[in-house]
Amino acid sequence: xxxxxxxxxxxxxxxxxxxxxxxxxxxxxxxxxxxxxxxxxxxxxxxxxxxxxxxxxxxxxxxxxxxxxxxxxxxxxxxxxxxxxxxxxxxxxxxxxxxxxxxxxxxxxxxxxxxxxxxxxxxxxxxxxxxxxxxxxxxxxxxxxxxxxxxxxxxxxxxxxxxxxxxxxxxxxxxxxxxxxxxxxxxxxxxxxxxxxxxxxxxxxxxxxxxxxxxxxxxxxxxxxxxxxxxxxxxxxxxxxxxxxxxxxxxxxxxxxxxxxxxxxxxxxxxxxxxxxxxxxxxxxxxxxxxxxxxxxxxxxxxxxxxxxxxxxxxxxxxxxxxxxxxxxxxxxxxxxxxxxxxxxxxxxxxxxxxxxxxxxxxxxxxxxxxxxxxxxxxxxxxxxxxxxxxxxxxxxxxxxxxxxxxxxxxxxxxxxxxxxxxxxxxxxxxxxxxxxxxxxxxxxxxxxxxxxxxxxxxxxxxxxxxxx
Amino acid sequence: xxxxxxxxxxxxxxxxxxxxxxxxxxxxxxxxxxxxxxxxxxxxxxxxxxxxxxxxxxxxxxxxxxxxxxxxxxxxxxxxxxxxxxxxxxxxxxxxxxxxxxxxxxxxxxxxxxxxxxxxxxxxxxxxxxxxxxxxxxxxxxxxxxxxxxxxxxxxxxxxxxxxxxxxxxxxxxxxxxxxxxxxxxxxxxxxxxxxxxxxxxxxxxxxxxxxxxxxxxxxxxxxxxxxxxxxxxxxxxxxxxxxxxxxx
Numbered sequence: 216x217x218x219x220x221x222x223x224x225x226x227x228x229x230x231x232x233x234x235x236x237x238x239x240x241x242x243x244x245x246x247x248x249x250x251x252x253x254x255x256x257x258x259x260x261x262x263x264x265x266x267x268x269x270x271x272x273x274x275x276x277x278x279x280x281x282x283x284x285x286x287x288x289x290x291x292x293x294x295x296x297x298x299x300x301x302x303x304x305x306x307x308x309x310x311x312x313x314x315x316x317x318x319x320x321x322x323x324x325x326x327x328x329x330x331x332x333x334x335x336x337x338x339x340x341x342x343x344x345x346x347x348x349x350x351x352x353x354x355x356x357x358x359x360x361x362x363x364x365x366x367x368x369x370x371x372x373x374x375x376x377x378x379x380x381x382x383x384x385x386x387x388x389x390x391x392x393x394x395x396x397x398x399x400x401x402x403x404x405x406x407x408x409x410x411x412x413x414x415x416x417x418x419x420x421x422x423x424x425x426x427x428x429x430x431x432x433x434x435x436x437x438x439x440x441x442x443x444x445x446x447x448x449x450x451x452x453x454x455x456x457x458x459x460x461x462x463x464x465x466x467x468x469x470x471x472x473x474x475x476x477x478x479x480x481x482x483x484x485x486x487x488x489x490x491x492x493x494x495x496x497x498x499x500x501x502x503x504x505x506x507x508x509x510x511x512x513x514x515x516x517x518x519x520x521x522x523x524x525x526x527x528x529x530x531x532x533x534x535x536x537x538x539x540x541x542x543x544x545x546x547x548x549x550x551x552x553x554x555x556x557x558x559x560x561x562x563x564x565x566x567x568x569x570x571x572x573x574x575x576x577x578x579x580x581x582x583x584x585x586x587x588x589x590x591x592x593x594x595x596x597x598x599x600x601x602x603x604x605x606x607x608x609x610x611x612x613x614x615x616x617x618x619x620x621x622x623x624x625x626x627x628x629x630x631x632x633x634x635x636x637x638x639x640x641x642x643x644x645x646x647x648x649x650x651x652x653x654x655x656x657x658x659x660x661x662x663x664x665x666x667x668x669x670x671x672x673x674x675x676x677x678x679x680x681x682x683x684x
Numbered sequence: 685x686x687x688x689x690x691x692x693x694x695x696x697x698x699x700x701x702x703x704x705x706x707x708x709x710x711x712x713x714x715x716x717x718x719x720x721x722x723x724x725x726x727x728x729x730x731x732x733x734x735x736x737x738x739x740x741x742x743x744x745x746x747x748x749x750x751x752x753x754x755x756x757x758x759x760x761x762x763x764x765x766x767x768x769x770x771x772x773x774x775x776x777x778x779x780x781x782x783x784x785x786x787x788x789x790x791x792x793x794x795x796x797x798x799x800x801x802x803x804x805x806x807x808x809x810x811x812x813x814x815x816x817x818x819x820x821x822x823x824x825x826x827x828x829x830x831x832x833x834x835x836x837x838x839x840x841x842x843x844x845x846x847x848x849x850x851x852x853x854x855x856x857x858x859x860x861x862x863x864x865x866x867x868x869x870x871x872x873x874x875x876x877x878x879x880x881x882x883x884x885x886x887x888x889x890x891x892x893x894x895x896x897x898x899x900x901x902x903x904x905x906x907x908x909x910x911x912x913x914x915x916x917x918x919x920x921x922x923x924x925x926x927x928x929x930x931x932x933x
């Protein structure tokens with residue numbers, strides 16, 4: 216291996232190592248598995264070229280995911296002002312590696328798209344601007360949101376552009392243009408996110424500490440505004456002195472408050488797009504939304520599934536706070552009482568978020584024109600995610616923190632058990648899908664929650680989490 | 685009722701393959717102000733965490749206020765103040781919110797004292813309303829100390845409480861400790877590497893080495909004893925630093 220490659224490899228591994236809840240090995244396994252499965256299915260069921268498209272696009276997607284969520288936050292931490300200024304070549308290598316990996320991901324993705332479509336433009340532009348936007352926002356560049364403007368303009372103006380221009384943007388010419396334009400844009404962004412010490416670098420670090428979910432030590436670690444939901448709920452918890460809400464406050468900001476903010480944004484965004492599509496302001500997208508609306512709307516449930524999967528990681532981040540809280544006489548001294556209080560508070564919190572996400576999904580369904588059985592089915596989809604409630608309940612003192620991707624995979628797997636049983640029962644015995652799927656989801660939730668509650672009652676005191684691991 | 689506020693008998697604790705506490709016996713009397721000394725990695729923080737029940741021990745028994753640690757009453761739990769080594773805690777709250785939070789967790793809270801300390805240690809309205817994350821290391825440590833003192837504890841456990849403070853901050857903290865806490869008869873166990881601070885506050889010192897308390901006693905007696913052990917000929921007096929090096933080598 217050449218010296219440059221060895222340095223790139225070293226930096227890649229070092230950067231990934233910074234992100235505690237991110238497991239590169241698990242993601243690699245997942246990428247290989249998903250690529251093989253998707254390529255295999257495409258080879259059997261689709262056209263002869265489709266397998267190649269999947270074989271290229273799937274690993275490229277995983278590479279861009281690892282680049283955005285794993286590598287980049289770590290690389291930003293490596294590029295401290297001292298390292299950038301004093302370690303020979305470190306900043307240059309980081310800039311090169313960041314740009315090369317991004318170009319590789321975008322390039323392979325584009326090549327994969329070109330195999331099956333003559334209009335890879337929109338997908339390619341979307342992937343490129345999204346990843347660059349994430350890079351800019353993560354690093355704390357104040358004007359990074361500007362990167363998203365071309366995307367927004369593209370969505371709004373897509374069908375209004377003159378047809379020749381539209382064909383050029385969507386088609387091969389657009390792809391070549393994209394690669395020609397994106398390489399310098401990517402280089403500029405990369406140079407901007409890895410400054411070489413100086414005032415701008417320190418300002419960026421301050422911004423990262425203040426607002427970045429990756430840089431912050433606790434999740435959703437933002438300023439507690441006086442008029443925010445979080446501030447309001449904190450004042451309510453302090454006034455009422457109820458042990459459960461007070462105990463959850465040791466773990467960080469109120470997750471239901473954060474979920475409410477996220478859901479409000481998601482609902483506004485999706486609702487606006489659906490409204491515009493229904494009014495004919497997004498020509499060509501109405502039929503698209505009519506077909507995919509329940510899938511789009513079910514995306515709101517990800518807020519619940521993701522937070523359920525992240526519960527153990529959140530506990531691992533606040534062990535210092537947990538030690539102080541455990542000494543406080545407001546909470547039970549015994550393990551069983553303390554753990555039961557925590558378990559109930561965690562369940563209440565998760566259920567609140569589930570209720571909010573489900574309500575948002577149903578309201579969006581109503582807004583998009585759903586009625587009758589379609590709405591009931593949307594409610595059924597919400598219920599399928601209920602078994603993930605149990606993920607928050609475990610022997611916190613002894614359990615290790617699983618990588619977030621692993622926990623999310625389990626959360627998704629639990630959400631799919633109901634539908635899978637429903638499909639199997641329908642295929643084998645002709646039983647109706649929804650009743651079987653719903654009964655399975657409810658029964659699984661009850662069994663898992665009761666079992667995990669028993670486990671927590673018998674476990675050592677939960678705080679500080681992970682001390683017996 | 686025993687006069688010992690802290691009793692540790694045969695306490696053993698291992699991390700993986702490493703023995704951190706090895707059948708440790710230790711007693712701290714009510715009202716005693718004791719400095720815990722030991723080299724880096726000797727296990728001072730672990731000892732303090734075990735003493736407070738924040739870590740399970742592999743063997744031995746611990747009692748606080750005459751009650752076994754596992755059956756400590758709420759009344760006695762409310763009499764413990766603890767300043768951990770890490771002061772970057774509750775960073776998502778403002779100092780005002782964090783103090784209000786802990787006020788809600790304790791039956792007794794000395795608002796007047798909190799206000800006095802906040803003013804004396806330089807917290808203005810602006811500081812109180814910005815997230816703890818944005819405070820300096822010294823400010824966070826001061827805040828941590830104020831939180832631990834706010835409910836008038838009878839036992840104060842301080843794990844390197846002044847490591848991030850400048851000399852003026854250390855002087856103010858030690859002044860507070862001597863003037864109010866010690867005068868009130870509060871039992872204090874505190875670890876530090878700044879030996880001059882220890883000499884100003886602690887009447888007793890204990891040295892932790894190889895998982896055991898190898899030497900403990902009144903500071904003056906220990907210094908005197910160590911001096912005499914050097915041959916009985918009165919030459920230069922032994923400093924605490926020299927005693928530390930000898931006891932922990």
